[in-house]
Amino acid sequence: MSVTDTRERLLEIALELIWQSNYSCVGVNEICKQAGVTKGAFYHHFESKASLFCEATAYYWQVIRNDLDAVFSPLNSPLVQLENLLHFLIMAKLGNDQAGIRGCPFYTSGAQIGSNEEKVIEALELLSSNAVKYNAALVHGLKSGGCLEEDVDVDAEQTGLLLYHFIHGVFSYAHVHEVVENTKRDLTVGIYRLLGLKREHWYAAEPNWVPQQANSHFVEQVMLPRRSD
């Protein structure tokens, strides 16, 4: 195993475990066990569990921003971008098999970290603000394209934030209650409505986004009970 391998492996496993469960439920021991390394290796590469978490957020963002850039590629019309987003969300959170639901690995974790660890909160804020920026750009494109109902006193930035809230609300619920069936439908309708998408554009475009091979290693399966049993 090369030098950077162990480190990356720890990051990936940690992400996967936190994704399936959440920060406070995932112990250092469990991470090491799944990664096939010892605690000595862990604390050789990371100074603390929180530190790992910080680096994992950056790592996570680095991974998904490629996908997001593809989803929101300027080559795609705003309507295609929208359908791409929906497709991306469904794939990322539910996966191909639609077996288990992953929450956002970070969304529910914020409240579980000591408030003294400001670095972590900052990392989370960077993540969410970036996500909102993508959303806002989408809104802006749709608006310019005349796809949205007129709405003078609400700007793209705010609508992007509304989308962010809603999306995480949906998946957070789905993650906890393990219901899948209506998730895609609810997600779609909710986003359409929050956008104020004109009715004639509902389900109008076909998504052209496909998961990038480069990320498939990231979604490799790690077997463990979903919660802390």
Next chain:
Amino acid sequence: MSVTDTRERLLEIALELIWQSNYSCVGVNEICKQAGVTKGAFYHHFESKASLFCEATAYYWQVIRNDLDAVFSPLNSPLVQLENLLHFLIMAKLGNDQAGIRGCPFYTSGAQIGSNEEKVIEALELLSSNAVKYNAALVHGLKSGGCLEEDVDVDAEQTGLLLYHFIHGVFSYAHVHEVVENTKRDLTVGIYRLLGLKREHWYAAEPNWVPQQANSHFVEQVMLPRRSD
């Protein structure tokens, strides 16, 4: 202290602590300490931490359903009900002082409980399904009153669920990131949009709901660091 006092006190303190933080971060020791009782008393009244949590959900529901019934009183027009809901949410989550943000005490807790403890998941599901019912009733009323944009293929039940997702998304975020300023505005706009509320009814009615005195004891302050430091 009377017999039922200790028990109720434990329930209330536990709720308050979970509210400010979350299930897995709140220990039995901390609950006992804040409640001013010993562990012996705790395990005299509750057979486990999870059991307490179950009873707390029921207790919580019993408390807020009075408020919800007042918010959604048939004496109020649907538009007033809507504004009441907004008012209620802001008051319940942000409080009068707008100092700290409380997440829903249960929303983020689901993922932190052993999956073997099915009872807890059931209790949570009852809670959320009840909330959705209230929302759905509101949607139905607004629709009957002709306040909503026509939307043939989305029923009241589904819209109620969308509202639920969005609301919890907003407060979950606010709770973690401790931002308050735009919460009320975002919440309002998002709900209006998800409802498809006709533009002429935005901000149209005045809420007539006021917090019930009976619940004020429930929101008593408990001092502790917000997260598990």
Next chain:
DNA sequence: AAGCATACATACCGGTTGGTATGCTCGTCA
């Protein structure tokens, strides 16, 4: 007054947590 159950208080338990101290094994370079 005897008997007994309720309502706790105190002390303690095994297991797990995040974190550390120490030692070993390599490849590298003087």
Next chain:
DNA sequence: TGACGAGCATACCAACCGGTATGTATGCTT
């Protein structure tokens, strides 16, 4: 060839976790 640091493995730690065993004060019943 020998010093040395990077990259770990092993063993261990105090703190804390949820939970329990046992003692005790109080009040009700008979």
